[in-house]
Amino acid sequence: MSKEYSSKEIAIYNAVVGLFEEGADLNNLTVAEITGKAGIGKGTAYAYFSDKEEMIAKALFYNSKTFCKQLYKGMCKEKDLYAKINYVLLKMEQQIPKADCIFRFINMISDNSTISKRIKDILRGEVSSAKMSAVNIVKGVLEGEFKNRETPSEDKMEYLVLSIYSKLLCYAMFLKEDKYKQETERSTMRGLICDGICREVRAI
Amino acid sequence: MSKEYSSKEIAIYNAVVGLFEEGADLNNLTVAEITGKAGIGKGTAYAYFSDKEEMIAKALFYNSKTFCKQLYKGMCKEKDLYAKINYVLLKMEQQIPKADCIFRFINMISDNSTISKRIKDILRGEVSSAKMSAVNIVKGVLEGEFKNRETPSEDKMEYLVLSIYSKLLCYAMFLKEDKYKQETERSTMRGLICDGICREVRAI
Amino acid sequence: MSKEYSSKEIAIYNAVVGLFEEGADLNNLTVAEITGKAGIGKGTAYAYFSDKEEMIAKALFYNSKTFCKQLYKGMCKEKDLYAKINYVLLKMEQQIPKADCIFRFINMISDNSTISKRIKDILRGEVSSAKMSAVNIVKGVLEGEFKNRETPSEDKMEYLVLSIYSKLLCYAMFLKEDKYKQETERSTMRGLICDGICREVRAI
Amino acid sequence: MSKEYSSKEIAIYNAVVGLFEEGADLNNLTVAEITGKAGIGKGTAYAYFSDKEEMIAKALFYNSKTFCKQLYKGMCKEKDLYAKINYVLLKMEQQIPKADCIFRFINMISDNSTISKRIKDILRGEVSSAKMSAVNIVKGVLEGEFKNRETPSEDKMEYLVLSIYSKLLCYAMFLKEDKYKQETERSTMRGLICDGICREVRAI
């Protein structure tokens, strides 16, 4: 079911994400940097990827898939809506660089870069795409809410997904601001977001 | 109060935005393309900007400022919260490329590109930064809501801003999906967003 | 007298010639292509040849030697000058790719490529070189002509060789032109060449 | 009528031919070598040519055209067939490297290299192609021969062209052999070739 990755592929994926976490610009990464960080020869990388863009696109996709899968699993164990959202927000805080990387990944899907084109190719090929993965988390969050009551119309569900998804996305953005380096601030905002989402779900 | 722009500067700004709207990747724009589109010589551009990144960063900033200013003005004329939000969403739909350009601009602030660094420099210099401009719109939207009732705590205001801002941002993202090429779909979602935001504001 | 070739060597030789006949550029053949076509591992090839150039040079040499030997044999059976030349021209037509390969081989001797250097090394080592082989055919063609009459001076013999050799060479070149895809055209030219050479030989 | 060449183009053409004359392999010339020899920057070359192959192909073509034009002009002044051929052979001897370069050019037309493809593109574009130029010389040589007598059939003319052309070509090849470093040897062969051609023309 799950794809097999060779050790060299994983090395490239980790190198790309690692460089990103160190503050590199994904649009200006060089193959030399990537393979250097990965500890393999330049030529080797080209035996596994057709070009630089593929390396980066697949690395972002792999990172997103891995992180989202893990997030999804943990979130499912939480008992109610509030707890689920809180879990996701907390995990994002704990792994800011990973979350950030997904954030970049999602952004990249809609720029016009060559990487973006490659990402789209990958997503087309994969059944459970990465953006879907992020959206899946939101859907997972909502699941169970409508077991004991009528499921809202499709439009309303779509709105709820947008509403929750957008808050998660922006929370990731806000986390990078200096202000949110403080746990107190984060905790307050987290609470407000959880409350807000619960209120929205109830209201629909 | 407002800065004076020379005609050459404006030409560069319009060229950058124009190229972006034509589908160019902002990270791979060349000076030749920009000056070609602007109808001026390469050397001339360097008389007004210190490097390529400055051209792009300032162009994005200029575009955002202009669009947000216009949006802000129009929005103020609307009588209530619902109408204001509806106005903003409608304007975004009407000017998808411009909205998209701001979206990119906001995203860029948090990538690690050279352009991003330049944007930060500009924002530091400008009192009313562009992100602020976008956030300002949100603030403008909220303004007036709290004339007849107690202003919520600063934390809650911040949450409201995040909530509204995130929905606007994600609406811009969603607008690029095929589904939202249909006016009916857009109209439904617009209504849900306006309702949702009104509910949130009331609930706080 | 004749060298022994291992099966791997032969595989390489056939691979090179095969690739050439398929339209490959001898100057841009890769080891991967050659060994792939030969059905052996890259490392194995290096057990038999010191480098890529040697593979190609020896392959061309082998092909030339083989083809010329065969041509020489067949030609000797023909009774007179006209028949001999006609035989050679006909064989060239029947095996255009092989003839072409020799043609390339001869040309290569005088370019300054690394392959050319290797070819020269081989020719130095071999008593009956390939160019000699081609020239040998010409000499074979002339042989017997001067049994019943005085052998011309060395200079004149040299001229005759050049004259015949050059016509064979150019006939091979011309054969690649569209015009000579027609048997009628080829047949006419063949006749003219045979007549011309006979006349020259008689005149000397 | 004649194309204008920029000084940079000429510099590239001379550099390529110069490098060839110094013994470089046309198939392994690097852009750095060419532009270095030409005394211009690498980037500059790419402003005038779309790629390396174009530089080399056009350089060979330019050299051939120039040399053939000059040869043609001089040859026309000679009074009879013998003198004309003698003139051409002498010029070839005097400018062995140039003649050699044309020889390579003609050979290249029929290899399968990228340069060869480029040459074919050029020839398709030009009315008086380079191979034609070489052939033109042969035709020029023959011109005037048939003023006072009946022109032979087309086939026979074609044969004559092949016969003369092939001798010129091979003479150029032979000139590179050590033996023909001697003027005496060359002079003898020259005489034999002139006689031979005259005899052939008369016999047709």
Next chain:
DNA sequence: TATGAATGAGTTTTCATTCAT
């Protein structure tokens, strides 16, 4: 002041060759 020809540093990518298995 405006220009765009010229430059070369910096990137991607290929491929001959090696060597551990």
Next chain:
DNA sequence: AATGAATGAAAACTCATTCAT
């Protein structure tokens, strides 16, 4: 002996930036 994964040197090509006109 045979293999092919791994390597990195080398080459093509691009493009920001300069500067003579």
